[in-house]
Amino acid sequence: MKSNELFRASGIMALGTILSRITGFIRGILIVAVLGTTLLADTYNVANTMPNILYNLLVGGALTAIFIPQLVRSFDQEDGGDGFASRLITTISLILLVLVAIGVYFAPALVRLYAPEFFTAGFEAEKDISIAFTRYCLPQIFFLGLFTMLGQVANARGSFGPLMWAPIANNIVGIALFGGFLLFSTGVTTDSITPAQVQILGWGTTLSVVVQALVLVPVIKGLGIKIRPQWGLAGLGKSFGLAGWTLVYVLISQLGYLVTVNVATSAAVRSAQEGITRGVGYTPYTYAYYVMLLPYSIVTISIITAILPHISRLALAGDRQEVHVQLIRAIKLVGVITIPSSVAFLLFGPLITEVIFIGIPIQDARYIGYVLAALSFGLIAFSINLILIRGFNAFEDTRTQTISILIINLISVGLSYLFLNVLKNQWVTIGLGAAFSVSYLAGLFITLGLLKKHTGAIKVREFLGQHLRLLGAAIAVMAPLFALTEYLTWAGVQLSPLARAGELVLVMLSAFFGYLIAGRAAGVQEISMIRHLRDSVVRPSKDAE
Numbered sequence: 001m002k003s004n005e006l007f008r009a010s011g012i013m014a015l016g017t018i019l020s021r022i023t024g025f026i027r028g029i030l031i032v033a034v035l036g037t038t039l040l041a042d043t044y045n046v047a048n049t050m051p052n053i054l055y056n057l058l059v060g061g062a063l064t065a066i067f068i069p070q071l072v073r074s075f076d077q078e079d080g081g082d083g084f085a086s087r088l089i090t091t092i093s094l095i096l097l098v099l100v101a102i103g104v105y106f107a108p109a110l111v112r113l114y115a116p117e118f119f120t121a122g123f124e125a126e127k128d129i130s131i132a133f134t135r136y137c138l139p140q141i142f143f144l145g146l147f148t149m150l151g152q153v154a155n156a157r158g159s160f161g162p163l164m165w166a167p168i169a170n171n172i173v174g175i176a177l178f179g180g181f182l183l184f185s186t187g188v189t190t191d192s193i194t195p196a197q198v199q200i201l202g203w204g205t206t207l208s209v210v211v212q213a214l215v216l217v218p219v220i221k222g223l224g225i226k227i228r229p230q231w232g233l234a235g236l237g238k239s240f241g242l243a244g245w246t247l248v249y250v251l252i253s254q255l256g257y258l259v260t261v262n263v264a265t266s267a268a269v270r271s272a273q274e275g276i277t278r279g280v281g282y283t284p285y286t287y288a289y290y291v292m293l294l295p296y297s298i299v300t301i302s303i304i305t306a307i308l309p310h311i312s313r314l315a316l317a318g319d320r321q322e323v324h325v326q327l328i329r330a331i332k333l334v335g336v337i338t339i340p341s342s343v344a345f346l347l348f349g350p351l352i353t354e355v356i357f358i359g360i361p362i363q364d365a366r367y368i369g370y371v372l373a374a375l376s377f378g379l380i381a382f383s384i385n386l387i388l389i390r391g392f393n394a395f396e397d398t399r400t401q402t403i404s405i406l407i408i409n410l411i412s413v414g415l416s417y418l419f420l421n422v423l424k425n426q427w428v429t430i431g432l433g434a435a436f437s438v439s440y441l442a443g444l445f446i447t448l449g450l451l452k453k454h455t456g457a458i459k460v461r462e463f464l465g466q467h468l469r470l471l472g473a474a475i476a477v478m479a480p481l482f483a484l485t486e487y488l489t490w491a492g493v494q495l496s497p498l499a500r501a502g503e504l505v506l507v508m509l510s511a512f513f514g515y516l517i518a519g520r521a522a523g524v525q526e527i528s529m530i531r532h533l534r535d536s537v538v539r540p541s542k543d544a545e
Contacts, residue, residue: 044201143210252402252405320455328458332466334387375433397454
């Protein structure tokens with residue numbers, strides 16, 4: 001892939017992701033306004049997360065890891081890869097339909113697995129609502145798979161934008177759903193919400209995923225790709241062989257997430273038993289995590305989605321050194337955004353969430369900010385780790401990377417249960433954010449060590465100097481702004497919600513432009529990506545082209 005092609009692909013995806021995240025934010029704000037951050041919100045979020053967990057656990061991770069490399073190889077076939085894609089889509093679709101049926105039948109067991117304390121005495125309403133939401137949301141599994149498969153086919157043919165733009169349709173449906181619900185059904189609780197209202201929210205959420213998948217159908221047709229039902233497993237043996245270790249990888253990851261959900265809901269129930277009914281549990285973690293992923297999604301996902309087909313071709317050609325170079329460039333490029341974002345989340349987390357999540361008590365909104373601050377430490381390592389994992393995928397090595405995710409999740413699980421038992425219940429969710437950060441910081445070094453078998457040793461010093469300069473620039477600019485906002489709070493200055501929003505905008509604009517100046521002064525060449533992404537995107541050697 002030429003550098004200008006990658007620039008265009010990354011730019012289109014970044015724009016699509018930005019719009020997707022903006023609409024997603026609006027949707028998230030409306031969900032919080034409708035359900036709050038109480039146990040009712042946990043019943044919805046646990047149920048709505050379940051399809052993603054099961055999908056990723058059994059199918060999604062394998063598709064992401066193996067689909068593009070295998071599709072790239074299938075282009076050399078006589079039909080241009082259409083037959084391979086058709087057989088894989090047909091086979092995976094059948095698997096997904098069976099998975100949906102099994103999940104719907106065993107919905108009570110799934111809820112018990114992820115939120116066991118909903119089954120304790122006095123929380124029957126939470127249990128019943130969560131089971132109902134789960135059954136309405138589980139059909140999303142099929143359409144998540146369809147969306148991923150069609151999107152990856154488009155990616156492999158060089159069309160990157162639709163996979164990033166389709167979620168906007170998802171969010172628009174969600175905005176209409178929760179916006180309408182907010183207008184006509186305000187103030188619902190676990191005691192007052194009706195079965196009809198649960199159905200509206202559950203089926204409406206699933207409808208948004210259906211729309212997200214179906215908007216890709218005309219895109220595939222427009223690319224001239226002929227996808228049709230095609231039975232048989234001819235040519236899929238290697239794909240499913242590679243999928244085996246990917247499933248182990250995803251299994252480990254999802255078991256770790258199971259612990260996160262389990263610990264968060266346990267803390268919420270225990271807090272409720274102590275009379276603390278607001279702002280604690282899985283919902284604050286979910287929305288803090290969502291905010292934390294914004295820079296990662298906009299920059300990291302856009303870059304690595306565009307680069308994966310290219311480094312897959314490099315790996316196929318045996319150009320290991322160029323893959324090494326590409327990964328380092330991607331790490332540096334992504335760091336330009338993730339490093340200042342991490343500092344901003346750490347220093348201004350409560351201010352950010354207080355402004356974003358309107359319609360709920362200010363204490364609940366600030367609590368989400370404390371969780372965001374705890375997650376901020378892991379943002380940089382999390383993004384780097386994802387880039388390195390794509391290196392394994394390019395070499396079709398789905399086995400070695402499982403060691404890294406195993407260690408990451410062992411650390412996270414150990415810290416999660418430690419915090420559940422030593423922290424006060426209302427602080428456990430913040431502890432989960434810290435557990436995420438510590439686990440990915442430690443796991444980064446493991447992943448670097450494992451990848452050297454393919455790319456040669458990737459030394460931390462190859463990007464550490466640049467990252468430290470970026471970190472210094474971000475802290476130098478944001479620390480005085482943080483001191484100023486804290487002084488205003490200490491001085492007892494009371495700001496209206498609108499003035500608070502103005503304060504955040506002023507702080508972020510000052511931080512952004514100050515960071516640009518400080519970064520350039522520190523000699524960070526990649527800082528120019530904010531204005532000229534073309535100059536700093538991956539530029540493969542002539543031989544690689």
